[in-house]
Amino acid sequence: MGSGKQRWKISFHKSPSPLLLLKKQTHAQDQQPPSIPVEFLCPISGSIMADPVIVSSGHSFERNCVHACISLSFNPTLPDGTASDFSTVIPNLALKSTILNWCRLHLVDPPKPMDFYYAEKIVRKLIPQMPESELARTPSEISVASSEESVTPRIGRTTPLPLTTRPSCYSSSSSCDIEISGTNFSEEEELVVKLKSSQIHEQEEALVSLRKMTRTLEETRVRFCTPRLLSVLKSLISSRYSSLQVNAVAALVNLSLEKQNKVKIVRSGIVPPLIDVLRGGFPESRDHAAGALFSLSLDDQNKTAIGVLGALPPLLHALRSDSERTRHDSALALYHLSLVQSNRVKMIKLGVVQILLGMVKSGHMLGRVMLVLCNLAASGEGRAAMLDGGAVECFISFLNQGEFESEATRESCVAALYGLSYGGLRFKGLAKEAGAEEALMKLEETGSENAKKKVRRILEVLREKHEEDEDINWEELLNSDDDLSRTQSQAGGRTGSSSC
Template structure:
């Protein structure tokens, strides 16, 4: 029994080839056809075959389609976890006195696939690349040169650019959990949704020989894609859990090397680069350094057209950087506002939330408010509020816009008063902070003079505000009283200006002073 365990351990740690399968006598359906190892995370692909997950991801990454022993080829377009087989393998391992299988890491899987590629007939793989024309090959070479990859060393597997479905870190422990929602008032949120701290028991222990800054820079600037990927994954791990590493590694040289990889066409490099940047941006001393390094424009590009998971991290990075007051103007000038405004309607919840909070913090600056008004944000934001889409966060932005002259006029034009009064009358708020935001926006609009008063009367604001004052918090009550005070003050001004004038006979005296002659002819008899 002891020797059986010993043989099993050697088999898993060495990721033995298929020849070891015969010695171990595992059930054939439990073994990955690529690695020859017992599967720890089996997945079913479109062709119906089952493989170890990281072996499939390695094949997709290297654009390799293996030829199976039966002569057929696999289709990796869809990957579905095989939970039933996974449970069966674990139960079999326990009953057979074997250690449960451990998943093969991605780097080792890539080496296995590369070996398999070399062993199979290269001609069988060339048919997969015949459909590429010369124009596509030239675009790939230009992209490779831009990312610092030596064009002369590119092979077929290097030039195949992965699609959006290849998000390698999403299936590993590197993927971070989506926050369920803020437990504090939204303006106080200081961590992007794509980042979550972990307890000490969940933190993966890093090797003692972690890469130092010079080693990171050397690998980030390497012409080998594998070295670039290894560097960004290691950088992401290190900066995710260690504050001192975030402060130590955020240097102009490292940021310059990282900047060139953020827009990489390789999904794993792009995702892990942007995620590492989010981690670096968490420390306040790093925020200004990152903006000054010129990384914001590539981040904007990723937010617009990057891989879905990269867009999550790009939105989180812009939100984190926008928390620093010295960065707000620069981020707006660099053109982030249109992309963030588009991203708040993304399919990804993390992208929507972090983009909205980034816009909130950026709209605290007057110059950014003017830009947001000019790019047509007000109708879009009001439309989201009317549809009940992310009401709490969107109302924060509208509060800031309503406090400025340009934003106030546009919100009034777009029916903001009617919208906010209607929300208060229905009372359908997910939190007290959203109710307060609605009242705050109305208070900002109340500085718009007689026009606000007319729109508020038409919407029945006075009656609604009285009810809100009775049930609202102290801060809400105070703001309601200020709005009502503004409305009453204008009522008194109108009474003084018109009713007293009409009843006192001053109108005739005024007409006389303005040119009406004593004889009623309307001609001023004075000579000059």
């Protein structure tokens, strides 16, 4: 009996009474809503963040707002006058925890993650406010591949280093906002009949017409992206006639420009013949195929599927293409696909590290190559392969040369080293051998604020003292790892570049 009272007392002291809770809730409802700390608000949406991320410039945003800005190639200038930099996106777990604790303390419902398409609408409203000179700096250029004027994503030589890019034919209005009524089924029917014709000239005429209609009109791109039309295009993409194959793939690129079409196209089964074209199609068709895979890879729902369907080997091989358009669009497709862990693992098995490091050493497409390497360095498998492949020495040599396409390229190099710095003693030994500390100290004085933060973190790793450091023979450690790497290479476990 006494123990029962004791239990009541313990229970009472451990948690407030229901009546007290009710009074607190009633009092909270009577009061004005709590003032939300400004650091909890996304600078783009103005809403409290549910999934905050911190970007290279040190600012925090709602994740999908960053993805929307990246997707639309838009770098907003913040109210304090500083420019945003989305070259690196890292979850801000500390801020997320702080926000959730604040919500619980003030009896506020925790925020829900923002839908990507809603975030994109918000960003689109900001774009017209930019100066015309800024709007003109799109990361892709419309390339007219033939007299039929198809649209293909193309990266210009003076392009600012892109994280993600859309072809510049995307207008400032979203096709998601367009209400389509009264669809002209007879027009689609007429196209399908001609495309299925046994006469080559009728098929070519229909494809040219489709390319023209889908070149600039968003509504037309949405209206013609139907299962029946995609099925016909799928068969024509594999045509042995150059004119049919080129026009069919180019028309597919135009259809893929609309966000709401991307998943639909991949689910139609059109990616495998597209990959076949990239492997061995006509030269102009390969340009369009690389552009189509790049465009389709922009949608997060497509990334894993495209990797599973076998696009990675031909895309890696296309980095050596004679066509600049094919090389650039393939590199950007690989960047987007490497955001997914399963694709990173596949790429490492295909020998991507040696391919990309070779391109860094030759100075070929540095900006885009560095972006892919940054993604690889963010995973354990990628770090191991890059450390074994000589990435640390390569990056330090690159920084010592001081010759960069742009400041963004140098920051990408630092970001890749930053990812590798999580490689433990292996990284520490390689960095010491490469003279990383001296190179990074120079960069700490001359680099951007974003680069300086990463450099400081890397230097902390290099200078961090462990008890076991005194007993480590760095030369012996490095030599033993080199022997292991050679053994793995002979076994074919790491350098499968021949499959490209």
